Amino acid sequence: MKILDWYILKRYLFTFLMMLLLFIPIGITVNLAEKIGKILENEVPFPAVAQYYLDFTVYFANLLFPLFLFLSVIWFTSKLANNTEIVAFLSSGVSFSRFLRPYMIGASIVAAFALLLGLYLAPLASKGYNEFRYKYLKKNSNVIETQDIYRQINDHDIIYVSRFDPKMKRGNKFTLEHYDGNKLEYKIFADNITYVEQDTTYKLTNFVKRTYDENDEVLESIRRYDTLFKFDLDDLTPANYMAETLLYGELTRFIEKEKKRGSSNIGRYEVVQYKKWSLPVSVFILTIIAVSVSSIKRRGGMGVNLAFGISIAMVYVFFDKVFGVMAEQSDFPPLVAVWFPNVIFGMLALYLLYNAKR
Known part of the structure; x- marks a missing residue:
């Protein structure tokens, strides 16, 4: 059975990597086409541009991480189903739970990478990404004034x-x-x-x-x-993206400091903090949903699985963004806002997994 594990695990990781390598250059190209005018106008040095797009790559990958993973799993699992390879696996006496094991191993590897990305790499990339934007791309734009600042410093x-x-x-x-x-x-x-x-x-x-x-x-x-x-100037004008640029330990201390000061942006900061842990968990949930949906050979072929999978992914992203904004702009609990999509889609994953086993 190790042959089956290695076969699926390699396809899982390879397809996910290819999905990243496919979409990230597209994102860079679109961003460059939009920003090239200001880059040339402000005579930005090439090393700064190169560092910006390196940071942009990490920032972009972290932002759309669940979507890339979900689509990659649906893609290669649908190919296995269309080639009747899954039928051959299950007909040989392999249970669906046993078939799912290499997917969970791959999800564990990707989740560990997502945790590393969220705790350490993404904050550093976000800092460089935002600093470049405000230094070169927005320096001539109108700066919004901050009003009615009341803080215990x-x-x-x-x-x-x-x-x-x-x-x-x-x-x-x-x-x-x-x-x-x-x-x-x-x-x-x-x-x-x-x-x-x-x-x-x-x-x-x-x-x-x-x-x-x-x-x-x-x-x-x-x-x-x-x-x-x-007090520092940041006490008067803390940047909206400040929480995104801090390592986890720094972010925890920053939130405690802001709570003592009576900051009105605590919800925004806590959403960033909780997402560092919810994203790795979503890797397992989305993997189970993707396998359950795409492991069945359908009359419409891979296109039906992809359409259904993309619809689910869009709903997940919609829930994630809506509840995140609710926590940032109101008194809605950030912990509930961040974990609610995982709870809902976790129940959906269990339901789809039960039907797939049948």
């Missing part, structure tokens, strides 16, 4: 900015409150706050500081005031 300080422009590194109506326990010690107001990158200081306009003690209140007012603060 540590155990003692809370800041508020009514509007912050990341491009100009300037905010309006800045307030900082410093507490000792539950007691407000002082409060700083400024009409404008500007980050001076050269010396990492902040320039405040119409600076006012109110210091409170038990019996009195001290007021200090200065027209222009330069100072240091215990």
Whole structure:
């Protein structure tokens, strides 16, 4: 039976690799055709472009990983069914569960790769990919201002900015409150706050500081005031893609830090965190569905299996995206949003597997 295992396992891994090698160049070509004008306009050096598309390859592969796997398994299993090879295997006394074993071995290898990709390789690629986009491809575009930033930056300080422009590194109506326990010690107001990158200081306009003690209140007012603060520029404008660029340990610490600060993007960050674990599990679920659907020889041939498989894959991607957006934009639990598609399609996989065995 080892011959059967090696035969199916090699076809499983080889077809998946070929599917990646087929679609990734297409993705690169489409992306290059769309971005070539800005690349030439901004005179981007070739090494930077080459590194960008290396990062894009990893980013693109991680993004569409389940779809590639699902289609590859349906493709080569349908070919086995059309060549009546599956009938020969099962007629020789091999149970369907035993026939499925090399698929599960292949799924374990791919799932381990997906875990490695999600925990380590994809964050590094996402960082380079996004940094290139914002440095060369979006540098002349309008930057959306961040409004009504209210954050606890540590155990003692809370800041508020009514509007912050990341491009100009300037905010309006800045307030900082410093507490000792539950007691407000002082409060700083400024009409404008500007980050001076050269010396990492902040320039405040119409600076006012109110210091409170038990019996009195001290007021200090200065027209222009330069100072240091215990927060970074990222505390005012954390990038939306920040979570995607962090290794898992860094991401966990980042989420805990943002929770203490009262960030409104916790749902977005936790979706990224949970998907690092849900994606490897989806490899097994999609493999079982693909084998169950395509192991039967149908009158319409491989085309029917592919059409049915692509429909299921599109529904899976739809569920994944819709629930992900719900978690990012509302109070919907991120853990439920990420794992719900796997639960639903896991039950579908068990149902299809039961019927395939029959």
